[in-house]
Each structure stands twice: as C-alpha cells, then as structure tokens.
Amino acid sequence: MGGEAWRPLLAGAWLLLLLIPWAWAVSRSDFPASFLFGTATSSYQIEGAYLEGNKSLSNWDVLSHLPGRIKDGSTGDVADDHYHRFEDDVELMHSLGTNAYRFSISWARILPKGRFGKVNLAGITFYNELIDSLLLKGIEPFVTLSHYDIPQELEDRYGAWLSAEIRRDFGHFADVCFSAFGDRVKYWATFNEPNVAVRKGYMLGTYPPERCSPPYGSCAGGDSGAEPYVATHNVVLAHATAVEIYKRKYQSKQKGLIGIVMSTTWYEPLTDAPVDRLATERALAFDVPWFLDPIVYGDYPPEMRHLLGSRLPTFSPEDRRKLGYNLDFIGVNHYTTLYAKDCMYSTGCPLGKETQHALAAVTGEKNGLPIGPPTAMPTFYVVPDGIEKIVTYIMRRYNNLPMFITENGYAQGGKGYAHVEDWLDDKGRIEYLDGYLTKLAKVIRDGADVRGYFVWSLIDNFEWLYGYTLRFGLHYVDYQTQERKPKSSARWYKRFLQSLHEAQ
Ligand SMILES: O=C(/C=C/c1ccc(O)cc1)O[C@@H]1O[C@H](CO)[C@@H](O)[C@H](O)[C@H]1O
Helix, strand or coil, X not given: CCCCCCHHHHHHHHHHHHHHHHHHCCCHHHCCCCCEEEEECCHHHHCCCCCCCCCCCEHHHHHXXXXXXXXXCCCCCCCCCHHHHHHHHHHHHHHHCCCEEEEECCHHHHCCCHHHCCCCHHHHHHHHHHHHXXXXXXXXXXXXXXXXXXXXXXXXXXXXXXXXXXXXHHHHHHHHHHHHHCCCCCEEEEEECHHHHHHHHHHXXXXXXXXXCCCCCCCCCCCCCCHXXXXXXXXXXXXXXXHHHHHHHHHHHHCCEEEEEXXXXXXXXXXXXXXHHHHHHHHHHCCCHHHHHHHHHCCCCHHHHHHHHHHCCCCCHHHHHHCCCCCCXXXXXXXXXEEEEECCCCCCCCCCCCCHHHCEEEECEECCEECCCECXXXXXXXXXXHHHHHHHHHHHHCCCCCEEEEEXXXXXXXXXXXXXXXXXXXXXXXXXXXXXXXXXXHHHHCCCCEEXXXXXXXXXXXXXXXXXXXXXXXXXXXXXXXXEXXXXXXXXXXXXXXXXXXXX
C-alpha cells in the first residue's frame, strides 16, 4: 500500500475499538419494550412532615426518637421533606426518563388510629396529588402498602404483629387505599420485606418493636425462638386478607395486580462439603420461601417444618381458603450474596444470629477474602451473578410467576467523603448497576418472567438504623438546604434508558 492510502483503514480500526464496548454494554433494548424502569423510595425514609396533616406517630417515629437507636442520632422527622417537595422529585424522575416509580404509603397518614378512627383526608389528598403528578409525566405508580412503618396505635393497643387483630386492621387500610387510589394505581405490593421486618423486630430486636431474648439480644420483652413465627403468621394472613379484598371487590374493575416484596439474599456454600450445600439450601428456604410458600402453596416450607416442628403455627381450613387467591407477582429486593456454612453437624457457629434457626451461619468472607467488592453497607457486596441465581431460584420454586426487581442499589458512606463532589462522583454505583442489569438481561433472555426494575433509590434518604450516614441515591441530597443534585449514576441511568438502538 503506497502513500497515505492506509489512513482510512487505521481510522476504521480506531472506530471499531471505540464501538466494541458499546456492543457489549447492557442497553435498554435488552429488555422488553413494556418493561418498567424506575426508582424506589419509602414513606418513612423520605417524607418527613412527621406531625403534619393530622398524621399520627408511626412505630419508626417512636423508635428513632429513643436515645442511641440510630447511628447518627437522627430521625425521619424531616428526612428529604418529600411531603412538601414531591413535585420536584417527580421532575427528577421525569428527567431520568423512568416510566415507573415505587413508593410506599404511610399508614399513619391515612388512618392515624388504624381502624379505631376515621380516614384522614389530608393523607388521601397528599397521595392523590403525588399519583396525579406521576401520571401527568407518564410515570406508573407502583405502591407498597406498608414499608416497615405502621401506626404506633396498633402496637400500643394489641402488640401489632403478635396479634391476629392486625389482619383486620391491615385489610381495612388496604381497602381504603384500593378505593381511594385504585382507579389510577395498577401495581400494589402488600408488604416490603416482611422477612427483614420480622427478623429484626422479633428475633434480633433492633427494629420496632424491639422484641428479643438471649442469645439474640437483651430486650425488655420477647421470645426470639417463637415470636418471629407468630408475627410471620399474622403478616401472611394480613397479606391474604388484603389480597382477598382486592380480588373480590376491586380487581375486575380496576384491572391492577397485587403482590408482595421480599428481601432476597443469594447464598453460596462456603466450601464444597455436602453439609455446607445443605446449609445453603436451608438458609435460602428460611428467607424467601418462609413467606412465599404459604402465600403461593398454602403452607410453610418443608425445610422449615422439618427443623421447627410445632414452633411453626398451622393454617386452618379458613386460612387456607383465604390463601387460595392467586398472587399476581413477586417483588424481589436484591442487593447481595453471602456464603453459608453448616451449623447442624459442625461446631463453632456463632449464637444469636439471624440464620441460627436454619442451623446455618453466613459470612461475606472466605479465607479473609470478600465474596465481592464490599460496599458501605456491612453485609452488602458487589456480586452481579447473585441476581441471576436468585431470580432463577424463585422462578423454579414458584413456577415462573411474574417478578419485578423492586429494589437494587449501592451504598456510599464511611471514610473518603469530605466534599460534595466525592458523593457526586459515584463510579462504584455505576459499576454495580451495570453489572446487575447485565445479569438481569441474561436471566430474562434465559426465560425468567421479570417485568420491571427499580433502583434504590431516587434520592439519598434515611437509611433506618444507619440514619443519614449511608447514601443510596442517584441524586445527592444536601440535608441543610434540601437541594437535590444528580450524581454521575443519575446521568448513567438516564443514558442507559435512552440506549434504544445499541447492541442486542
Ligand atoms: O434490603 C434491605 C436490608 C437488608 C438488610 C439490612 C441489614 C442486614 O444486616 C441484612 C439485611 O432493606 C431494603 O434496602 C434498602 C437499603 O438497605 C432500604 O433502604 C430499604 O428500605 C429496604 O427495603
């Protein structure tokens, strides 16, 4: 080749090199056109206005005001002041280009005294305005009825989840919400992560109502061996009560779907030993199937019956009838993968941990090496394969019931965040989301019926016991001024959502 004739070839080669990463990168077009892509939040974590509009105190208002409970001594009194700024927040969603938004309703705003008082119009108005402004921007509301927060009244009157009374209360609350919002809300989740709420509330005693017994913790009252199963029974039947009301009174007219959202962790056996494989199966069964087996199949998992015997309550014929309505979808919150090891035949397991009843121990490390890059949340590691594996597990166990990834996200925090810019430059979150979305696209290609994905979270917010020390937002929140600023990941998600014509 003479002269300069090779130049265009070289340029072509460079261009190819530039384009190759695009051909590999996950893109919007790897998902069905009808797929929901959104962000998620919850009432207590963002709303603030904890005493406004006739709202009563929730169990989390009460807990966060007790000394020493929240890492930075903070509360959700103001949080993101979303109650007053929801229109700005809907604008953030619109600018991201999302077509759905998952939020929760504060039960204490709608029914300050539960079924022992009137419906609070100011609460209804707030959610009506939020829902209308979402729909105006083409954003589908995906509503959780209770995301950990319940009116304290129900705790004080009858001990909340320990009493069968709560089934009626939850049914009443759900009925009020279906009737007020169901003309516009087409996706309902009864509960967010009841498996976490029950374990932390009644086994470890760190979440409301702080009940536990040794060796799990030293609480004022409680029985870590029994109460988690009583509470779960009431959650499952409260869920069933709401589903029955929706299916009998509303679904044929309103044409929405109703499901439940579970916290899901994928477990890998710590070693190849058969006992660790069995422990892994138990750790899995004691987590998601604990609630979903009764809801989908009418009884607790055989893996649990086998170990717990009569500690697990039984379902009466009437309970089973109630549980007979179909679950429309499973909401999957997924963040992390951990190792599981045997505690049935092995000694040296720590006592008082969440997986003790499963006779398993879990850890994020093997021989001192983490299972994936750590994040600022102690038990959350970056393991993208986990989403493919947990979705496959749930798909097989529940016969490919429709799923939504209702939360997935990355925590920033700890050392190294001196300036606002440090929070805004969130490469770790971009890598996390990219990795998990790539594996999600793969498992959908392989046949999983997943219909939506929500990033936790739209904005930094009150991270429960960690207060404001951990930040999960695509947008940074300045808690002095309440100003929201897009992080790099917000721009990344927006570009991802626009990436319609790139590789398959
Ligand atoms: O998934 C979890 C929490 C799991 C867990 C925590 C602590 C452990 O030690 C083990 C598991 O909550 C979800 O993940 C988010 C980010 O945390 C929360 O802000 C959401 O409100 C909640 O739905």
